[in-house]
Amino acid sequence: MNLTAIRQDFPILKTEVGGRPVVYFDNAATTQKPLPVLQAAMDYSLRRCGNPHRGAHYFSIAASAAYDGSKETVRRFLGAASTREIIYTRNTTESLNLVARSFAEPRLHPGDKILITIAEHHSNLIPWQRAAQKTGAKLDYIYVDKETGHFLPEDLEKLDDPAVKLVALAHVSNVLGIDYDPKPLIERAHAHGAVVVLDGAQSAPHKKIDVADLGCDFFAFSGHKMCAAGGIGVLYGREALLEEMEPFLLGGDMIDTVSEQDTSFAELPAKFEAGTQYVEGAVSLEAAIRYVEAIGWDAIRAQEKKLVARTLAGLAAMPHIQILGPTDPAEKEGLVSFEVEDVHPHDVAQILSASGICIRTGHHCAEPLHKYLGVNASCRASFYFYNTEEEVDYFLEKLKGVRPMMGYDE
Ligand code: 7TS
Numbered sequence: 001m002n003l004t005a006i007r008q009d010f011p012i013l014k015t016e017v018g019g020r021p022v023v024y025f026d027n028a029a030t031t032q033k034p035l036p037v038l039q040a041a042m043d044y045s046l047r048r049c050g051n052p053h054r055g056a057h058y059f060s061i062a063a064s065a066a067y068d069g070s071k072e073t074v075r076r077f078l079g080a081a082s083t084r085e086i087i088y089t090r091n092t093t094e095s096l097n098l099v100a101r102s103f104a105e106p107r108l109h110p111g112d113k114i115l116i117t118i119a120e121h122h123s124n125l126i127p128w129q130r131a132a133q134k135t136g137a138k139l140d141y142i143y144v145d146k147e148t149g150h151f152l153p154e155d156l157e158k159l160d161d162p163a164v165k166l167v168a169l170a171h172v173s174n175v176l177g178i179d180y181d182p183k184p185l186i187e188r189a190h191a192h193g194a195v196v197v198l199d200g201a202q203s204a205p206h207k208k209i210d211v212a213d214l215g216c217d218f219f220a221f222s223g224h225k226m227c228a229a230g231g232i233g234v235l236y237g238r239e240a241l242l243e244e245m246e247p248f249l250l251g252g253d254m255i256d257t258v259s260e261q262d263t264s265f266a267e268l269p270a271k272f273e274a275g276t277q278y279v280e281g282a283v284s285l286e287a288a289i290r291y292v293e294a295i296g297w298d299a300i301r302a303q304e305k306k307l308v309a310r311t312l313a314g315l316a317a318m319p320h321i322q323i324l325g326p327t328d329p330a331e332k333e334g335l336v337s338f339e340v341e342d343v344h345p346h347d348v349a350q351i352l353s354a355s356g357i358c359i360r361t362g363h364h365c366a367e368p369l370h371k372y373l374g375v376n377a378s379c380r381a382s383f384y385f386y387n388t389e390e391e392v393d394y395f396l397e398k399l400k401g402v403r404p405m406m407g408y409d410e
Contacts, residue, residue: 001299006386009034009291013386017356023391026358028174028202028335028382030224033288037227040287041280051276053253063279070282071269077289078219078236079210084268085242087235088282092201093123095220095235096168098272099197100127102245103218103237104166110136113164115189117142117151117180118372119173122365124199128168137165146373149176149325159188167196171203175366175380176325177308177332179203186215195241201225205384206304206334208297211236223281228288232281235272242268249274292385300385304334307383307392311336314396319410320403324378335382337364340399343406345377351405355398 015022050059052067071083089095132139142155167189198216205226223232251274256264309329320341345361363370
C-alpha cells in the first residue's frame with residue numbers, strides 16, 4: 001500500500017491546525033472522502049442527473065442505470081444472492097429501524113424475547129426497546145466480561161432459549177473494538193429459528209463481508225463510515241423475509257397500483273425505497289466500495305493493526321491510562337477507547353484538539369455499556385487505512401502532556 005499516494009487522494013488531511021496537518025482519529029464516527037469518490041458523485045450530477053425509474057427520457061434512464069449499477073456493486077460487496085435483497089436507506093440507524101418496525105413489531109408477542117448485547121450502539125438498542133414496549137416482548141441482554149469485553153459464556157446460553165425470536169448484535173463494537181465473530185452465535189440462534197440482525201457499521205468498512213458465509217438474516221451498514229457520502233446506508237435482508245414484510249415508508253416509486261382506498265406494492269427492493277432515491281449517494285457508495293477494494297482488505301487490515309498495536313504499546317507505557325476492553329492488539333479492530341485518570345474526556349479532547357488531533361469523547365452512543373462498565377464517558381481514537389504511525393506518535397506525545405497540563409503528574 002502506497003500511503004503517500006493514498007493520502008494525496010484526501011486533500012482534507014492537509015488541513016492545518018496550529019501550523020501542522022490535522023490528525024483525524026475519529027473514523028468510527030465518519031471517514032473522510034477521497035477525490036475519486038467525490039468526483040464520481042460530481043460526475044453523476046454533471047452528466048447524468050435525473051429521477052430514476054420514473055421516466056422514458058435520457059436522464060431518467062441514465063439515473064436508473066447509475067442507481068441500479070450501484071446496487072449490483074453493493075450486492076457483490078456483501079455476497080448477497082440478488083439485488084432484491086439490497087435496500088438503500090439513509091444509514092445503519094434507518095436500516096435497523098426498518099427491521100424493527102417492519103419485521104419485528106408485527107411478529108412479536110408477549111412471552112417472546114429479543115436478545116441483544118450490552119455492547120450495542122443506541123441504533124441497535126433503542127429500536128428493540130421500542131419493539132419490546134409495543135409488543136410485550138422482553139428485551140434481554142448478553143453481558144460482557146468487564147475486563148476482557150468478551151461475552152459471558154453463561155449469557156451465551158440465552159441464545160438457545162426458544163422464546164428468543166430475534167437476536168441483534170454488533171459485528172464489531174464501536175467502543176471495545178472487538179470483532180465478536182458472530183458465526184457461532186448466529187448458528188446457535190438459528191438452531192431454534194430465531195432471526196439474526198448484524199449491525200455492520202464498524203465491520204463493513206474494515207473487512208470483507210460475506211452475508212452468505214456469516215449466515216445472518218439482516219445486515220446493516222453506513223456508507224459514510226467507508227469513504228462514501230453521508231446519507232446513504234444499506235440494509236441486506238434475506239429475500240424470503242423481505243417478501244413477507246410490510247413496507248416501512250409509503251409513497252412514490254414503491255407501488256404497483258394505487259386506487260382511492262388501496263395500494264399494492266412494488267417488487268423488492270423498491271417496496272422499501274419510497275420517494276426519490278439518493279442517487280448521488282448510491283454513486284458515491286459504489287465509488288467508495290471500488291476505492292477500498294482497490295486498496296485491498298489485507299492492506300487495510302495490516303495498516304489498522306499496525307496503528308492499533310502502536311497506540312496500545314504507547315498507552316501501556318503511560319501509568320494513568322485505562323483501556324476499555326482488551327489490550328491485546330490482536331483483539332482490537334481499528335479503535336482504542338480509554339480513560340485518562342482524573343481528567344474528564346472532554347478536557348482530553350479539547351487539549352488534543354488544540355494540537356489538531358481529532359478524537360471522539362463521550363459515551364459514543366453506547367450509554368448502557370458505559371454504565372455497565374462503571375464509566376461515565378471515555379476517549380476514543382479510531383483509525384482508517386490513511387492514518388500513519390507518525391500520527392500515532394504525535395497523538396501519544398500530546399496525550400502524555402494532558403495530565404501535567406491539568407496539574408497532575410504524568
Ligand atoms: N452501529 C454502530 C456499531 C455504530 O458504531 C454506529 C455509529 C451506528 C450503528 C450508527 O451509524 P449511523 O451511520 O446510522 O449513525 N457510530 C458512531 C460512533 O461510534 N461515533 O459516531 C457514530
